[in-house]
Amino acid sequence: MKPLALHAAVLVVSAGLAYSVWNKDEVAPEKEQPAVDVWSGSQATFSKLSFEGKTRKVRLESQKDDLGYYYVGVVDKEDAPAKNPHEGVPGAPLKPPEGAEPKKETTRFVSVKAGEALVKALAPLKALRAVGKVEAGRYEEFGLDKPEGTLKVTVDGKEHTLVIGGTTPGGADRYVKYQSGEVFAISGDIAQSLMFGDSRLPERDLHGFKNEEIQRVRIQKGSKTRELVRVKEKNDGWGDPATPSKQDETAGNWVTKLNRLRGTEFVEKPATALKPESAIVRVDYFDGGKAVGFVELYKVPGEKGNDYLARTEWDRWYVKVPAATAEQIETDVASVLK
DSSP: OHHHHHHHHHHHHHHHHHHHHHHHHHHOOOOOOOOEEEEOOOTTTEEEEEEEESSEEEEEEEEEETTEEEEEEEEEEEOOOOOOTTTTOTTOOSSOOTTOSOOEEEEEEEESHHHHHHHHHHTTEEESEEEEEOOGGGGGGGTOSSOSEEEEEEETTEEEEEEEEEEOTTSSSEEEEETTSEEEEEOHHHHHHHHTHHHHSSOOOSOSSOGGGOOEEEEEETTEEEEEEEOTTOTTOEEOTTSTTSOOHHHHHHHHHHHTOOOOEEESSOSSOOOGGGOSEEEEEEETTEEEEEEEEEEEEETTEEEEEEEETTTSSEEEEOHHHHHHHHHHHHHHOO
8 A cells, every 4th residue: 555655645746746837837927028218209299300321311201181190201312332343453443433423312202101100110219128328339239330320300399319220139120329328229110111211111002091991983084974883792893873783894993903003103293284184084982971082193294105193182292103004094994984
C-alpha cells in the first residue's frame, strides 16, 4: 500500500504544480506600454504643416467646406544630384557633365483621406515611447546626426518642431527629437507620408462614398437625361426605374467604367475656363432620396492628344483621369442615353 500511496501523493503534487504554472501564465499577460503625449490638439485646431527633407519639401494646409475638412498640399521635389561618371579618374572634370543637373518639380494637390489620417496622427501627437534627452555624442545611435528632415506643425496657433531621425530596432518606427530636446519614438507612417508626400498624400478617389452605397444615378448630357436604379442582388447591375428588376447590361457596364475612374493629377485652374454645359456628361449619385455626390467629365486639349478632367464633390479641384477609359465613357454615353 505504501508505494501506491506514494505514487498518489506525487501525482497530486505534480498536478498542483502544473495548475500553478498554467494559471500563472494565464493571469500575467504582457502589458502594452501607454502612449506618451508630445503635444495636444485635434483635427479642428490643426492649421498647417511643413516638412523639409533631403529631396522634398512638403506643405499641407487645412481647409473646410460644407462636406468637411480637406487639405491643400504642395510638394517641391528635387532629384538627387547626378553622380560624376568620371569620379576617381585622374585628370577628369570635377563636375558631372552638363545637363545632369537635378530635376526640380512642384506638385499641387488636394488630400482628403490620407491628409486626414496624417493630421489625426499629428494632432494630438502621441509617441510610442519616450527616450528622454540625449547628448549630442549619441545622436548617431538615433539617426539624428544625419536626420531625414525637419517637420513643423501648427496646432491651435502654436508651432511645434520635430527633427526626424532614423528607424527604431526592427525598422518600423522612427526616432524624433522635439524642440525641447527630448527624443521620442513615433509611428513610422508619419515619416513615410511626409518623405513620399507626392505619391502618398494626393487624393486618388473621386468620391468619399462606396459604390455599393449608391441606389440611383441620374445621367445628363445636354438636354438628354436618364435615371437608373440598382438592380437588387446585383452590385454592378443597373436598370430603368419602371422595370427595377430588369438589368440593362449596356448601362451597367457604362456605370461600372465610370465608377472605376481614379485621379492621376490635380489641375487647380484649367487653361480654359470650363462650364457645366460643356461637360461630356454629368452624373448625380443618390443614396435613396438623398443626393451624395456628382461627377462632371470634360475633354480638353493636352500635350499629346486630348486630356480628360473630372470635377467632383470630393476632390474640390479638377483632376486628370486616364484618357483611355474616359474616351470609352465618352463614346458609349450616347448608347446609354437612348
